[in-house]
Amino acid sequence: MSKDLEARLDAIESRFAIDALIANYAEAFDTMNEELLATLWHPDSRLLLGANGDAEGLDAILAQARVNMRRMPHMHHWMANALITLDGDRGHGVVAANCLFYDIEKGPLQVSGQYRDIYERRSGRWAFRERVFETHFATPLQNWVPVAGTERFGRPA
Incomplete structure (x- = not known):
């Protein structure tokens, strides 16, 4: 296999691994899965x-x-518009994020912004080296109450 083809395949595999990091970060917080969250970091x-x-x-x-x-x-x-650059075993990314929270003190809240990431591959494993969130806005969702679904958001059962 040529060096060029190896480099291209490595870039594709690396991008898939980093996309999985981004998605698993959201999944870990959304499902309160500390074990999954622990696998995403150096x-x-x-x-x-x-x-x-x-x-x-x-x-x-x-x-x-x-x-x-x-x-x-x-x-x-919701993570979107991931702009990722790779340089060997290091990468940088900017990822748009929108999140709906139920905060026990503030109630329903929408937060939007961007993550600025540094990824590193160590011993063949990609993980976050640094993740910085820049808030663009946080909006209380006054009188917002889901009418269906599995999550109660503070509603009586």
């Missing part, structure tokens, strides 16, 4: 969420995630 990674907490290192990321999961027991993330 031990020395950083997650900087601003008002929702900044954490350095895997243990701190998971501890902050538990705080956020208790405070926002219902989360639904």
Whole structure:
């Protein structure tokens, strides 16, 4: 196999792995799956969420995630428009995000913004090295109450 073809296949496989990181991040928070969340980071990674907490290192990321999961027991993330550049075992990305939360203090809330990511491949495994969220807007959804579905959002059963 030619070096050019190997490089192209590596780029495709790397992009799929990074797309999976982005999707699994949303899935981990939306399903409150700490085990899945733990697989997405290198031990020395950083997650900087601003008002929702900044954490350095895997243990701190998971501890902050538990705080956020208790405070926002219902989360639904939509990740879109991932712009990813790769350079060997390192990559950068900008990912648009829209999230619907049920915050136990603020009620229903929509938050939109962008993640600015650094990805690294170590020992053949792609993971987040850094994920920084830039809030574009946070909007309380006054009087917003779902009328159907499986999630109660604070409604009586």
